Amino acid sequence: MHRQHRFTLTQVLSYTLFVVNLSILTAQAQNLPPARYDGFVYENRQGDLDSILIEAFFDPVCPDSRDSWAPLKEALKHYGSRVWLVVHLLPLPYHDNAYVSSRALHIANTLNSSFTFPLLEQFFKHQENFYNAKTINLSKTSIVKEIVKFAAVAVGNSYSSAFESGFNDRKTDLKTRVSFKYSTSRGVFGTPFFFVNGFVLPDAGSPLDYHGWRGIIDPLVGAKSSQRINGPHFI
Numbered sequence: 415m416h417r418q419h420r421f422t423l424t425q426v427l428s429y430t431l432f433v434v435n436l437s438i439l440t441a442q443a444q445n446l447p448p449a450r451y452d453g454f455v456y457e458n459r460q461g462d463l464d465s466i467l468i469e470a471f472f473d474p475v476c477p478d479s480r481d482s483w484a485p486l487k488e489a490l491k492h493y494g495s496r497v498w499l500v501v502h503l504l505p506l507p508y509h510d511n512a513y514v515s516s517r518a519l520h521i522a523n524t525l526n527s528s529f530t531f532p533l534l535e536q537f538f539k540h541q542e543n544f545y546n547a548k549t550i551n552l553s554k555t556s557i558v559k560e561i562v563k564f565a566a567v568a569v570g571n572s573y574s575s576a577f578e579s580g581f582n583d584r585k586t587d588l589k590t591r592v593s594f595k596y597s598t599s600r601g602v603f604g605t606p607f608f609f610v611n612g613f614v615l616p617d618a619g620s621p622l623d624y625h626g627w628r629g630i631i632d633p634l635v636g637a638k639s640s641q642r643i644n645g646p647h648f649i
Contacts, residue, residue, distance in 0.1 A: 446592070446595065448592050452502055452592055452593050452596040453469070453500035453501060453502045453593075453596075454500065454501045454502075454519070454523055454527070454530045454531070455498065455499070455500055455527075456490065456498070456499040456500070456501065456531060457490075457531075458527065459490075459495065459498045459499070460498060461495070461497070461498035465495065465496055465497060465498055466493070466496060466497045466498075466610065466611060466631060466634050466635070467497075467498055467499075467500065467609075467610070467611055467612070468486070468490075468497060468498070468499045468500070468608065468609070468610055469499075469500050469501075469502060469608065469609040469610075470482075470486065470499060470500070470501050470502070470606060470607070470608055471501075471502045471503075471504045471597050471600075471602045471605055471606060471607035471608070472501055472502070472503060472504070472534070472605055472606055473503070473504055473505055473506050473509055473512050473516070473605040474503070474505075474512065474515040474516060474519060474534060474537035474538070474541075475509050475510065475511060475512050475515050475537065475541050475544050475545055476506065476509055476512070476605045476606070477541065478605065478606055478619060478620060478621050479538070479605045479606045480538035480539075480541060481621040482606040482621035482622055483534075483535070483538055485621070485622065485623045485624040485626070485627060486499070486622070486627065488624045488627075489624055489627035489628065489631065492628075493631060493635065496635055497631060501531075501534070502593055502596060502597055502602075503516040503519060503520075503590070503593040503594075503597070504593070504594060504597035504598075504602055504604075504605050504607070505590070505593075505594060506604070506605060509545065510544065510545035510546065510549055510550075511544045511545060511549060511557055511561075513590065514554075514557060514558055514561055514581075515537055515544060515561065516590050516593065516594075517580075517581065517586055517587065517589075517590040518533065518537075518561050518562075518564075518565050518577065518580075518581075519533055519534060519537075520580075520586050520589040520590050520593070521565070521576075521577055521580030521581065521583075521586050522565060522569060522577075524580065524585075524586065524589075525569075525573060525576055525577075525580070526569075529568075529569040529573075532568060532569060533565055533568045533569060536564070536565075536568040540564070543560075543564070544557075544560075544561070558581050561577075562574060562577045562578050562581065565577045601614070602618075603618075604618060604619040605619065606618075606619065606620075606621065606622075607619065608622065610630060610631075610634070611634070615630065
């Protein structure tokens, strides 16, 4: 979500109508729930019940999502295996080319899960290539071709034809829709949006800096350490 956005009634109604229409369009095409839980696990660092789970909802062409990524990565590096991250995609309808960019990430993840986050970082780094004046006069087909070239450069030119085929594969479209529907089912209405151990953090739609993450996670890590030291108490 752009930093200057404060939702007007018109935007809220338009967004609601978009969600309803998308739900109707996909009702017959996609059975829910899906076979696989939505989201991309960062560095394949999948935790357990004793680790802290962060869920981040991003739009690849959202400036605030971009700005929140570096401090989140720094926090993940600091905590190591004690914290793991799942990223969900919410392509916002008022961000140019958010949907096709999100679909490219699903294609990358299908080809090789190690491609997903490098491509996401490239979208964050070069967002200005995919909105406003840069694409206003381009057709959807032309934009897809540009994103195919962009993605191939990010993960390897030998994958250019695979990305092109991915955009012709109905499954990648459905995965992108599932991500959108999952995000809205969690009450997410903007980006970035964060949940920690299933609970939403305040100030949705705004980046969180490194010290903010430390302020949230340190007490949780401390609480887990205390539980391990003290052990269970029985009467």
